[in-house]
Amino acid sequence: QTGAKELDKLLGGGLETGSITELFGEFRTGKSQLCHTLCVTCQLPFEQGGAEGMALYIDTEGTFRPERLRAVAERYGLDPDDILDNVAVAKAYNTDHQTQLLVQASAMMA
Numbered sequence: 560q561t562g563a564k565e566l567d568k569l570l571g572g573g574l575e576t577g578s579i580t581e582l583f584g585e586f587r588t589g590k591s592q593l594c595h596t597l598c599v600t601c602q603l604p605f606e607q608g609g610a611e612g613m614a615l616y617i618d619t620e621g622t623f624r625p626e627r628l629r630a631v632a633e634r635y636g637l638d639p640d641d642i643l644d645n646v647a648v649a650k651a652y653n654t655d656h657q658t659q660l661l662v663q664a665s666a667m668m669a
Contacts, residue, residue: 560608562596562631576601576610577668579661591622598646599631607635613645615664619657623648 560573567573574580574597582590598616603609616623628646629639651657 560600560603561593562600563593566593573608576612579664591620591624592627595624595627596631598628599635599637599642602637602642602645603635613647615647615649617649617651617657617660617664619651621650 560567561570582593584590594616598614600608601610601612601614604611625643628642632639632642649660651660
């Protein structure tokens, strides 16, 4: 689940696990905040709608902020340090580099 009930309804329950999801849209529409929240909610226990998983954040615009993950983790009553330990962050410098990172991520998930 995404952490946003209305968005989960639109998506038919949330995002697909074990897949790559790309977000795009206008400046300041909440894309980064959603990604920060997903980095936390994917780690929630199954009974809380999570996947007990890990996250890969591919940062294309320099928007990854660990302090935002800490705040979301605290909102869910989770240890921020544990949450951050389960998030891999990669900076993509251009489209080709982003593609390479996605191929590497895909191989790691297989």
